[in-house]
Amino acid sequence: xxxxxxxxxxxxPTPPLPIQPTTAQRASPQSxxxxxxxxxxxxxxxxxxxxxxxxLQLEYEKPEILLREWGVRSTIIVFGSARMPSPERARAIRKxxxxxxxxxxxxxxQKQLGYYQAAREFGRIASERGGAFAPVDRWRDNVIATxxxxxxxxxxxxxxxxxxxxxxxxxINLPAEQFPNPYTTPELTFRFQYFGLxxxxxxxxxxxxxxxxGGFGTLxxxxxxxxxxxxxxxxxxxxxLFDEAYWRKLINFQFLVDEGMIRAEDLELFAFAESxxxxxxxxxxxxxxxxxxxxxxx
Numbered sequence: 001x002x003x004x005x006x007x008x009x010x011x012x013p014t015p016p017l018p019i020q021p022t023t024a025q026r027a028s029p030q031s032x033x034x035x036x037x038x039x040x041x042x043x044x045x046x047x048x049x050x051x052x053x054x055x056l057q058l059e060y061e062k063p064e065i066l067l068r069e070w071g072v073r074s075t076i077i078v079f080g081s082a083r084m085p086s087p088e089r090a091r092a093i094r095k096x097x098x099x100x101x102x103x104x105x106x107x108x109x110q111k112q113l114g115y116y117q118a119a120r121e122f123g124r125i126a127s128e129r130g131g132a133f134a135p136v137d138r139w140r141d142n143v144i145a146t147x148x149x150x151x152x153x154x155x156x157x158x159x160x161x162x163x164x165x166x167x168x169x170x171x172i173n174l175p176a177e178q179f180p181n182p183y184t185t186p187e188l189t190f191r192f193q194y195f196g197l198x199x200x201x202x203x204x205x206x207x208x209x210x211x212x213x214g215g216f217g218t219l220x221x222x223x224x225x226x227x228x229x230x231x232x233x234x235x236x237x238x239x240x241l242f243d244e245a246y247w248r249k250l251i252n253f254q255f256l257v258d259e260g261m262i263r264a265e266d267l268e269l270f271a272f273a274e275s276x277x278x279x280x281x282x283x284x285x286x287x288x289x290x291x292x293x294x295x296x297x298x
Contacts, residue, residue, distance in 0.1 A: 055193065055194075056194065056197060059192055059193060059194060059197045060197055060200070060201075062190070063170075063190045063201050064201075066187065066188070066190075067168075067188070067205075070140070070166065070187065070188060071135055071138045071139050071140050072139075072140050072143050072166070072168070072188070072205070073139040073140060073141055073205065074141045074142055074143070074205050074206070074207040075142065075143050075144070075145040075168060075202075075205050075206050075207065076126050076130060076142050076143070076144055076145070076206070076207060076208045076209070076210065076283075076288075077145050077146070077202050077206045077208070077209045077210070077225075078119060078122065078123065078144060078145070078146050078152065078153070078156035078209075078210050078211075078212070079146070079147070079152070079153075079209070079210070079211045079212065079214060079218050079221045079222055080115065080119060080151060080152025080153065080155075080156075080211065080212030080213060080214045080218055080242075081112075081115075081151050081152055081212070081213060081214035081215055081218060082147075082149045082150050082151040082152070082153065082178075082214075082217070083112070083150075083151050083215075084112045084113070084115045084116045084119075084151040084152050084155065084212070085109065085112055085113055085116060085151075086113075086116055086150075086154065086155070086158075087113065087116075087117075090109055090113050093109060094109075115152060115155075115212050115213060115242070115243070116151065116152065116154075116155045117155070118155075118212070118242065118275060118276045118279075119152045119155035119156045119159070119210075119212055119242075119276075120155040120156065120158050120159040120162075121159060121276035121277075122156060122159060122210060122276035122279055122280065123144050123155065123156035123157060123158060123159025123160040123161075123167070124159035124160065124162060124163050124276075125159075125276055125277065125280045126142060126144055126159075126160070126280060126283075127143075127144055127159065127160040127163050127165035127167070128163055128165075129280065130142030130143075130288070131289070132144070132160070132165040132166055132167075133164075133165060140166065141207065141289075142207055142208070142288070142289075143160075143165070143166055143167065143168060143188075144156055144157065144159070144160040144165070144167045144168070145167070145168035145169075145170065145202065145206075146167075146168070146169060146170070146184075147169070147170055147171065147172065147198075147202075147217075147221075148168075148169025148170050148171035148172075148178075148180045148181065148184055148189060148190070149169075149171065149172075149178050149179075149180070149181060150178075150181055152212045152214065153169070153181060154181035154183060156210075157169060157181055157183035157184050158181070158183040160183070161183040161184075161185075162183075166185045166188055167183065167184055167185055167188065168184060168185065168188045168189075168190075169181065169184030169188065169189045169190065170190050170192065170198050170201055170202055171189065171190060171191045171192065172191070172192050172193075172195065172198055173191065173192065173193050199221060199224050202221065202225075203224065203225055203228060203234060206225070206237060207237055207288060208237050208238045208239070208240075208283045208288050209222070209225055209237065209238070209239045209240070210239075210240045210242060210273075210279050210283070211239070211240070211241050211242065212242045212243070213242065213243055213246045213247075222239075222241075225239065226239065226269055226270070229269055230262070230266055230269060236269075236287075237287075237288075238271070238282065238283045238286035238287055238288050239269055239270040239271070240270065240271050240272065240273045240279045240282045240283060241270055241271070241272050241273070242272075242273055242274075242279060243272075243274065244272035244273075244274065247272065253267055254267075271285075271286065
């Protein structure tokens with residue numbers, strides 16, 4: 001009996017080579033037209049008013065994805081003036097004045113330098129005790145986060161950086177360009193176009209807030225979180241205002257109660273502190289969990 005031949009697989013046709021565009025085609029008016037660019041490769045299109053909704057979504061998604069990749073589940077936010085001098089800046093100010101300031105200027109400089117040093121110390125304490133060093137099922141809690149700029153923001157990031165903890169900077173585009181301070185973790189340093197999205201990222205994962213003296217920006221950010229808690233839009237989390245004398249001179253909180261603008265119990269949304277250690281203790285007393293082993297306490 002003759003042996004049956006094995007079935008042969010049909011030979012598939014060789015696909016044609018892709019046609020490469022000629023130099024003339026690449027340089028044609030059609031190819032060079034802005035309308036021909038992919039939308040993601042067209043910055044002029046992405047900055048049009050009509051595409052603002054997409055920009056807002058991207059500005060939300062990028063930090064959210066990267067923070068999750070780093071395992072950042074919660075933060076401690078530190079607000080305060082960008083104008084507080086570092087020790088290095090204080091020395092430069094004195095040098096520019098010929099080595100010595102008048103008594104009033106020196107007193108002001110010393111006070112502001114004290115705020116910087118307290119924020120720096122708080123960044124260290126919170127990073128050592130709050131959980132930034134101790135991921136649980138890959139998640140980190142109570143990571144120090146700031147607006148990413150100079151002054152108090154730099155100080156809090158610096159304290160965390162000096163003990164090797166991750167620390168976040170939520171920077172913002174400003175007319176006078178604000179650059180990130182050198183102490184934020186590079187992979188956790190973000191830049192925003194919209195104040196609203198920046199404040200949203202600050203608020204949405206905060207476990208606690210410490211507010212140092214500051215101006216319009218500090219007040220804006222602090223009252224944003226106070227309002228969210230007062231209205232029940234955000235869960236209650238401890239808030240500490242640093243330097244009671246400053247805040248009571250700046251804002252007559254009791255007047256707001258007396259005039260019926262807020263409830264008396266709204267004043268319980270925050271506490272005051274006079275030192276970095278006192279600020280940490282106030283947060284813990286008001287419900288923030290202290291994660292560190294005893295040998296980390298100083």
